Amino acid sequence: MLTDPTPTESGALPAAGLHRTRLAASWASPRFRLVLLGGVVLALTCGYLFTDVPGSLAFALRIRSLTVVAMLVVATAVGVSTVVFHTITQNRILTPSIMGFDAFYVLISTLIVFTSGSAAFLAFDEFTLWLVQVVVMVAFSVLLFTWLFGGKRRSIHLMLLVGIVLGTFFRSFTEWMQRMLDPLDFQVLSDAMFASLTRPDETLLALTAGLVVLGCAAVVPLLRTLDVLTLGEPAAVGLGVDHKRVVMTLFVGVSVMIAASTALVGPILFFGLIVANLAYSYAGSFRHAWTLPAAVLIGMICLLGGQLVLERLFGFGGTLSTVIDFAGGLFFLYLVLRKGAR
Amino acid sequence: MIALENVTKRYGGQPVVDDVSITFGGEGVTALIGPNGAGKSTLFGLVGRLLSPDAGRVTVDGMDVASTPSSELAKVLAVLRQDNHVAARLTVHDLVEFGRFPHSRGRLTVHDREHIESAIGYLELGPYRDRFLDELSGGQRQRAFVAMVLAQDTEYVLLDEPLNNLDLRHMTEIMRLVRRMADELGKRVVIVLHDINFAASYADRIVAMRDGVVVADAPAREVMRPDVLAAVYDTPVDVREIDGKPVALYYG
Ligand SMILES: Nc1ncnc2c1ncn2[C@@H]1O[C@H](COP(=O)(O)OP(=O)(O)O)[C@@H](O)[C@H]1O
Ligand SMILES: [Mg+2]
Numbered sequence: 001m002l003t004d005p006t007p008t009e010s011g012a013l014p015a016a017g018l019h020r021t022r023l024a025a026s027w028a029s030p031r032f033r034l035v036l037l038g039g040v041v042l043a044l045t046c047g048y049l050f051t052d053v054p055g056s057l058a059f060a061l062r063i064r065s066l067t068v069v070a071m072l073v074v075a076t077a078v079g080v081s082t083v084v085f086h087t088i089t090q091n092r093i094l095t096p097s098i099m100g101f102d103a104f105y106v107l108i109s110t111l112i113v114f115t116s117g118s119a120a121f122l123a124f125d126e127f128t129l130w131l132v133q134v135v136v137m138v139a140f141s142v143l144l145f146t147w148l149f150g151g152k153r154r155s156i157h158l159m160l161l162v163g164i165v166l167g168t169f170f171r172s173f174t175e176w177m178q179r180m181l182d183p184l185d186f187q188v189l190s191d192a193m194f195a196s197l198t199r200p201d202e203t204l205l206a207l208t209a210g211l212v213v214l215g216c217a218a219v220v221p222l223l224r225t226l227d228v229l230t231l232g233e234p235a236a237v238g239l240g241v242d243h244k245r246v247v248m249t250l251f252v253g254v255s256v257m258i259a260a261s262t263a264l265v266g267p268i269l270f271f272g273l274i275v276a277n278l279a280y281s282y283a284g285s286f287r288h289a290w291t292l293p294a295a296v297l298i299g300m301i302c303l304l305g306g307q308l309v310l311e312r313l314f315g316f317g318g319t320l321s322t323v324i325d326f327a328g329g330l331f332f333l334y335l336v337l338r339k340g341a342r
Numbered sequence: 343m344i345a346l347e348n349v350t351k352r353y354g355g356q357p358v359v360d361d362v363s364i365t366f367g368g369e370g371v372t373a374l375i376g377p378n379g380a381g382k383s384t385l386f387g388l389v390g391r392l393l394s395p396d397a398g399r400v401t402v403d404g405m406d407v408a409s410t411p412s413s414e415l416a417k418v419l420a421v422l423r424q425d426n427h428v429a430a431r432l433t434v435h436d437l438v439e440f441g442r443f444p445h446s447r448g449r450l451t452v453h454d455r456e457h458i459e460s461a462i463g464y465l466e467l468g469p470y471r472d473r474f475l476d477e478l479s480g481g482q483r484q485r486a487f488v489a490m491v492l493a494q495d496t497e498y499v500l501l502d503e504p505l506n507n508l509d510l511r512h513m514t515e516i517m518r519l520v521r522r523m524a525d526e527l528g529k530r531v532v533i534v535l536h537d538i539n540f541a542a543s544y545a546d547r548i549v550a551m552r553d554g555v556v557v558a559d560a561p562a563r564e565v566m567r568p569d570v571l572a573a574v575y576d577t578p579v580d581v582r583e584i585d586g587k588p589v590a591l592y593y594g
Contacts, residue, residue: 090429224448228440230430234392234423239494240416240444286430 030283030290037282037297044304052312063199068304069209070200070265075275075299077212077261081254082272083279083288083295084219087229088247089160092280093335095272096258098160099141100167102267107174108133109192114177118188130204130263134211137259138252145251197265197303197320204264211260218253219292222246226288268321270328275299277335343367344389344419344498344532349398351384358384360554361398366547367498371524372532373541373562376551377575382534383424385551386502390421402498416444420494424502424534426487428475434486435471438462441493461493464519480507488516492523499523501533505540513537517544538579538590542566550574563588 045068053060085096112129113121144166148159178186219226225246228236237243262268279295280286306323310316344367351359359381366372374382387393388400391407400407402419420441428437438461442454450458462471465485475483484507491499501520505513521544523529535541541548541562548565550558552574558565565571566588571579580591 092429224443227448228443230432231428231440234390235426235440237392237412238390238416238421238423239440240411240413242412286432286436 028284030285030287033282033284034290034293034297037294037301041297041300041304044301044308048304048308066200066202066205067198067307070197070205071300071303071307073205073209073212074197074261074265074268075303076216076296077208077257078268078272079275079279079295079299080216080219080292081258082276083292084226084250084254085272086276087226087288088250090232092277093273093332094160095270095276096141096254097267097272098167099144099163099255100170101137101141101258101262103167103170103174104137104140105133105262105267106193107170108136110174110177110189113181113185113189118185121185121188121192126201126204130207133263134256134259137262138255141255141259142252145248145255193266197307200264208260208264212257215253215257215260218249222250223288223292226250227286230286266321268324270332271299271302271324273335274324274328274331275302277331343403345401346385346388347399347401349388349395349400351381351388351393352396358554359388359395362554362556363398364549364556364559366549366559367402367530367532368547369524369528369530370546371520371544372530372547372549373545374532374534374549374551375536375538375541375565375574376557380551381554382551383502384554386421386423386500386534389500390419391415413444416494416496418496419498419500420491420496421500422487422491422502422504424506426483431474431476433472433474434467434478434489435462437475437486438467438489438493441490441495444494444496457493457495461489464492465489466515481509481512484508485512485516488519492519497528497530499529499531501531503534503536505535505537513540520544538566538571538592542588542590552576566590 048068049061049064050057082095085094086092109121109129112124141163144163145159148162178189181189225236225241228239228241229243229246231239233243275295275298276291278298279291282298283290283294285291302324303320306320310320310323343365345365346362349359349362350357362385374385376382384393388395389402389407391412394408402410402415405415405418407415435458438458439450441461442450442457446454462468465488467482467486467489470478470482470486475486478486484504488501488504491501504516508516517540520531520533524531524546533545535545545562548558548560548562549556550565550570557574558570566581568579568581571581571590571592575592577592581588582591583589
């Protein structure tokens with residue numbers, strides 16, 4: 001143990017340091033901030049469940065609580081996976097959807113409509129469709145990941161680049177197929193491509209929730225390791241993190257969560273970007289023990305608040321995802337421009 | 343000891359560390375010198391398991407770097423890299439805390455906190471402990487990273503150009519600290535230096551590299567000779583004796 005050579009200098013903290021420490025201990029502490037978010041989520045949930053009930057309360061509660069659970073599942077999947085993805089890729093602008101999750105979702109649905117028509121698509125067993133979507137999305141992202149990250153090269157940037165290129169390729173291929181569809185088929189397909197949180201299928205919701213819990217179970221034991229990963233790969237390795245194994249585990253967790261939630265509600269492009277970046281500035285700490293729950297709760301606030309406003313104020317219940325994508329797109333531009341201005 | 347046995351590292355066919363066999367990291371301070379691009383950082387990368395060699399074997403205290411769990415190595419070997427930048431907003435205290443990760447896995451004990459406090463005190467970072475890293479000068483930030491490595495409390499400490507961005511006073515302070523770490527705590531410090539006069543006056547041993555090869559490995563005084571230094575840096579260097587110490591003159 002080293003003895004302090006200059007006890008007076010380091011012992012006497014200037015006022016600024018003390019002030020900040022005291023602030024951190026009170027209302028600005030990460031704990032208090034999180035409790036506040038939790039309170040808002042609770043209030044919004046009650047507001048959504050119990051106000052404006054048209055008929056039987058029991059029936060409304062049953063339907064609405066399903067929507068709330070779907071929101072919680074999606075907010076958790078998107079919030080956790082985006083923050084984790086940001087940390088392991090060392091950036092804050094790209095989200096896991098860059099790996100082509102949404103592109104795959106649209107591609108698979110388009111393929112079905114293209115090959116067997118919209119009638120067959122509508123008649124398709126929901127469970128099978130969900131399962132195929134999940135398996136294909138997870139398989140693709142994990143393959144891409146092991147190929148580009150598991151080998152000797154281990155480059156996250158290369159992986160992102162290939163992900164973007166493949167995603168673009170699948171999108172173009174999808175577009176090409178969509179142009180050949182007859183208008184009716186195309187209409188059915190575009191309806192299916194808008195994310196919808198209301199009236200989810202109960203079985204699929206339960207399965208998705210299960211997968212999301214599984215994904216979180218992979219992430220939670222690694223919370224402190226994630227903090228170390230914010231220092232970057234070299235420093236993390238120096239501090240004894242088994243980088244390859246840890247990042248692999250996290251990535252599989254992220255893939256499973258994002259694939260399951262995309263297969264349930266459809267693609268949500270910019271949602272993760274909003275909640276993760278709001279969480280970083282709001283949480284009051286860089287530690288994942290705070291940023292992850294903050295991202296999830298902020299996600300819940302966006303979804304619940306958005307749904308309440310749209311459904312109760314404007315009477316457009318089904319358009320939430322469009323609004324979120326629009327707001328997210330603007331936010332993305334803001335982030336990019338702000339970075340550029342600096 | 344840190345041992346390299348016939349270690350080669352290539353980039354695009356070009357050897358950057360070329361069939362190097364050397365044992366270093368004995369007691370005291372070892373300075374690693376050599377021109378830019380000599381392969382010093384690459385050598386540190388190989389020892390610090392960031393790079394895997396194309397041939398040969400690296401061991402630390404007999405543990406093969408390739409097969410020993412990273413978490414074990416982190417308890418005996420700490421490396422400060424040449425370029426450090428952190429995207430997240432961390433305070434000095436947060437950063438230094440990370441130094442204890444190999445021991446505490448993130449759950450700090452009283453003992454860990456003592457190490458953190460003393461590292462912060464040692465680098466005179468007390469007044470800045472709650473400042474964010476992006477609110478510090480380059481030199482203060484550099485000291486914060488050194489404090490993190492110090493808090494890691496390992497037997498071997500590898501510092502890659504830690505004097506970058508430091509003013510004269512802090513350069514000297516870091517070198518004194520390095521000396522005390524070796525003398526008082528028995529740490530084995532290997533430090534990449536560009537100012538050979540710092541190497542001469544603070545290091546016990548000097549290892550010189552050039553073009554991926556170790557060209558000198560001897561007690562400091564023996565390396566501080568015009569012919570040796572001229573060969574390492576490919577530029578004329580005069581060495582004078584001032585107060586019994588060799589001083590290199592290369593401003594010439
Ligand atoms: N990732 C890399 N890819 C290609 N060449 C590299 C890479 N890293 C280092 N080099 C090359 O290896 C040589 C040695 O680099 P380095 O070990 O950083 O030298 P030093 O630290 O002694 O200045 C340089 O010529 C450098 O250009
Ligand atoms: Mg270097």
